[in-house]
Amino acid sequence: MKPGRILSGMRPTGRLHLGNHVGALENWVRLQDEGWANFHMVADWHMLTTGHEDTSRLQSDTYEMVVDWLAAGLDPKRSVIFVQSAVKEHAELHLLFSMLVTKARLERVPTLKEQIRDLHLDEQTISYGHLGYSVLQAADILLYKATHVPVGEDQVPHVELTREIARRFNFLYCRDREPVFPEPEAQLTQFPRLRGNDGNRMSKSAGNALMLAASPEEITAYVRAAYTDPKKARANDPGRPEPDERDGHGGCVVWEYHRKFNPEGAAEIARQCRAGELGCVPDKQHLARVLSEALAPIRERRQRWAADPDAVRDVVADGNRRARAVAERTMDDVRAAMGLRSTAEVTP
Numbered sequence: 001m002k003p004g005r006i007l008s009g010m011r012p013t014g015r016l017h018l019g020n021h022v023g024a025l026e027n028w029v030r031l032q033d034e035g036w037a038n039f040h041m042v043a044d045w046h047m048l049t050t051g052h053e054d055t056s057r058l059q060s061d062t063y064e065m066v067v068d069w070l071a072a073g074l075d076p077k078r079s080v081i082f083v084q085s086a087v088k089e090h091a092e093l094h095l096l097f098s099m100l101v102t103k104a105r106l107e108r109v110p111t112l113k114e115q116i117r118d119l120h121l122d123e124q125t126i127s128y129g130h131l132g133y134s135v136l137q138a139a140d141i142l143l144y145k146a147t148h149v150p151v152g153e154d155q156v157p158h159v160e161l162t163r164e165i166a167r168r169f170n171f172l173y174c175r176d177r178e179p180v181f182p183e184p185e186a187q188l189t190q191f192p193r194l195r196g197n198d199g200n201r202m203s204k205s206a207g208n209a210l211m212l213a214a215s216p217e218e219i220t221a222y223v224r225a226a227y228t229d230p231k232k233a234r235a236n237d238p239g240r241p242e243p244d245e246r247d248g249h250g251g252c253v254v255w256e257y258h259r260k261f262n263p264e265g266a267a268e269i270a271r272q273c274r275a276g277e278l279g280c281v282p283d284k285q286h287l288a289r290v291l292s293e294a295l296a297p298i299r300e301r302r303q304r305w306a307a308d309p310d311a312v313r314d315v316v317a318d319g320n321r322r323a324r325a326v327a328e329r330t331m332d333d334v335r336a337a338m339g340l341r342s343t344a345e346v347t348p
Helices: 020-033 044-051 059-070 089-098 102-107 111-116 133-143 153-173 216-224 253-261 263-274 279-308 309-338
Strands: 005-010 037-042 079-083 146-151 185-186
Touching: 005 020, 005 133, 020 059, 020 089, 020 146, 020 309, 037 059, 037 309, 044 059, 044 133, 059 079, 059 279, 059 309, 079 309, 089 133, 089 309, 111 133, 111 153, 133 153, 133 309, 153 185, 153 309, 216 279, 253 263, 253 279, 263 279, 279 309
Parallel strands: 005 037, 005 146, 037 079, 146 185
Antiparallel strands: none
């Protein structure tokens, strides 16, 4: 695929875990290394859609997350790392886009329904900002005229809504001029989700996450507690490493991690497990060594960046400046297409 421009980001939740790395960060680094123009956003306004009551940790969580981005391998010379709220054009474009989409369309966004269910929200009291967060996402993407958006399958509906808004804008305002916005494509991550050591979705709130910069001792303890096939009670019992094809449940989390971090050896480990030739304890010890070695460069980079907070802040300040420059040019195009001008430019 010919390199284009991507926009991707995360809500600031503090230090990141291995699932964040597998689901997003390593893909960002790969695209950066392949020559894509990367824009990576700390989505602090999106954080407010479900967490506006308490913002006491917003700044510290932003800092810790950016340090983990840098530790994972994002290069601030090649990737623009910025904070959403530092680029006010996001709010302006969000407002303009909100005129182009109906309330009924927003209510059909699948992830909104999932959030209402998972957060036990009352549909009658959901905030205006929460209802329209997918329009803000469209503004985030199109403000930088991104051609691709790296997402998991659950986020594809948001990209489709973004494409609809881009088409609607171009149809209404660009009939006699070049389209302002591209229609970005969803770019699915190759390994979108990694389960926690209990077999459920990895989450800090669930207590089943392995932090990205975990020490070798923390990795060993985490893997030791990992879920394995309950039918394999003894070392020589035949095991079943794969999850159930019908619902994706069960299976061996340890083997799943081998598939990701030890792809050359995963098939042989699965064979030995099925044949009753490999016990869970030595398998976990092997995986702990594999993970510790795989995460060592990230752990070392994090230590270097964390030792120089001013350098981290400089990265964000420079990223904010570079993001604003692109955003200002886009909004010049938007205002021109819509016939909007500053007061000084209004003619009788």
